[in-house]
Amino acid sequence: MFVQGMMFSHVMFGVLGILCAVALFTDTLNACESNLERIKKLSMAVAVFLVLSYLIGGYWYVVFYGAERDIIKAGQWAWAHAFFMEVKEHVFFVPLMLGIYAPIVAYRNDVCRDAGARKLLLTISALTVLFGLFMEGAGGIISKGLSIGLMGR
């Protein structure tokens, strides 16, 4: 159950990071005094959830993925690892840095009055959502690659 729990947590924290980034985007679009505190909390939530997803997913990848990688590579969807996992594991650092950068922008600037800072936070949250959706899609294809590999055994 430990391995399944880790995989569940990795995906769950990733999805929560994306959802908070969507909420951050919409709140920043309507930034004013009344939602400024929520914007700060949401930006921090994006960072925390993405870091948790990275640490848990990273541990799982390094410790448990090797056996599954061999099954995927021996199957019909070998490219699920050769393209999607390879791209996912390296591109992930971009949304991770964007997520960590979000609270720096939210806490160090007044996004209510500073149009530039507001645009910057909107861009960061939008990019985080787009990269996050790619991560989720790639994760789905990698899982399917494993299923296909097991079917061929």
Add this chain to the structure above:
Amino acid sequence: MTNSKMDKYTAGFGLSVAVTSLLNAILLLVKETNPALMNAMKAAMGHHWTTHGTMVLVLFVLLGFVFSATKFAEKWDSGKMVWLIVFASIIGSVAIAGFFLPNLPFAGGGMK
């Protein structure tokens, strides 16, 4: 609504996101084409990806503080920073995807 001067940490860490996104792609391309570096990264922390991630994140934090300590914020505005981050994150990611593109089925990779 105003466009005030950039905060030094917003400017410094924004530039660090952009630079590190590109360096992330460069490190990937170099380690994948250089077996000696790949082996060194595996030996350093037990797995090349662990070493890669540690290098990227340490560089991100380090460059963030270094850029924050310079006069960089005075020369830049949020508008330029937005475009820099967008271009760097997309170019870095496309470079990584492009490197592995030959592994896709339509390019002849992974076919059984």
